[in-house]
Amino acid sequence: MQDNKCRCGREPFYFRRQSGEVLCKRCFSKGIERIVYKTVKREKLFSPEDRIMIALSGGKDSIALAHILSKIEKSYGTDVFAVTIDEGVRGYREEGVAIASDVASRLQIEHHVFTFKEAYGYTLEEICEIAKMKGIQLLGCSFCGILRRRLINRLALKLGATKVATGHNLDDEAQTFLINVFRGDVERIGRSRTKPLVAREGFIPRVKPLRYVPEKEIAIYVYAKGYPLYQRECPYVRFSLRDEIRDVLNRVEENHPGTKHSIVNVSDSLSKLLEERLVSSKIERCKVCGDPSSRKVCRTCEVFSLLGLHES
Numbered sequence: 001m002q003d004n005k006c007r008c009g010r011e012p013f014y015f016r017r018q019s020g021e022v023l024c025k026r027c028f029s030k031g032i033e034r035i036v037y038k039t040v041k042r043e044k045l046f047s048p049e050d051r052i053m054i055a056l057s058g059g060k061d062s063i064a065l066a067h068i069l070s071k072i073e074k075s076y077g078t079d080v081f082a083v084t085i086d087e088g089v090r091g092y093r094e095e096g097v098a099i100a101s102d103v104a105s106r107l108q109i110e111h112h113v114f115t116f117k118e119a120y121g122y123t124l125e126e127i128c129e130i131a132k133m134k135g136i137q138l139l140g141c142s143f144c145g146i147l148r149r150r151l152i153n154r155l156a157l158k159l160g161a162t163k164v165a166t167g168h169n170l171d172d173e174a175q176t177f178l179i180n181v182f183r184g185d186v187e188r189i190g191r192s193r194t195k196p197l198v199a200r201e202g203f204i205p206r207v208k209p210l211r212y213v214p215e216k217e218i219a220i221y222v223y224a225k226g227y228p229l230y231q232r233e234c235p236y237v238r239f240s241l242r243d244e245i246r247d248v249l250n251r252v253e254e255n256h257p258g259t260k261h262s263i264v265n266v267s268d269s270l271s272k273l274l275e276e277r278l279v280s281s282k283i284e285r286c287k288v289c290g291d292p293s294s295r296k297v298c299r300t301c302e303v304f305s306l307l308g309l310h311e312s
């Protein structure tokens, strides 16, 4: 007979299919935090002198990240603060920005909100209008992601961050690996890690402490810690390769628990094998902004010039 209590004797809260463990709320939460601490330690993601900028969207991944990193801050002595980007999508972003502010004040961390409007002169809605008028087929989320990534790096430089931490989880990372396989992009498979292989001038290193935590367990962790779940989907989300892969992966994981972990482990092993080649390979740079890119002009600069946008 299987004992349906946690090994500590408390009432069950979560059943981890992959390992068959029954966990109480406390052991579950501690377990998630342990995975993150171990990742931070093993991969040497931070040093005590770091000033870490958390990309806090208000979504569950970013809340879990802020919660755990603010705990690390207390024991490590690193400096942690959060930045929220308001892309300007009415009826969607207000809630996320409000949640992000609540989370930051609960955790007592410095918090800044920046808008696309301030940075680019237009909200995402207005940018989409411009694109429509010019007959440009926007790439939906990947396009918004491009603008957000660039803004986050600029803010990190401006606010004196030495690292940027993002909430990418195990599901995101497994999906990314498969996307790179489908696109035949070996170089990107090699570069997909918890932190960049080589430091690049002008770029604050982005680290991913949640790379080994499944999305579902992050949602449950955030719920266990008493945070609100902000599940509303952005109206600009479109059908993408990532969505298809997410569905397939969830189906496979359901029947074969542990698949997502295996995929990310393969990704890590390949990255190690490719390390020497990646470190020594010369990185081509965009001739406009200097961003590493396989093209003469990177995608970000291409989007900017197509839309006639300028960074203010």
Ligand SMILES: [Zn+2]
Residues within 6 Å of the ligand: 006, 007, 008, 009, 010, 023, 024, 025, 026, 027, 028
């Ligand atoms: Zn327990």
Ligand SMILES: [Zn+2]
Residues within 6 Å of the ligand: 286, 287, 288, 289, 290, 291, 297, 298, 299, 300, 301, 302
């Ligand atoms: Zn560029």
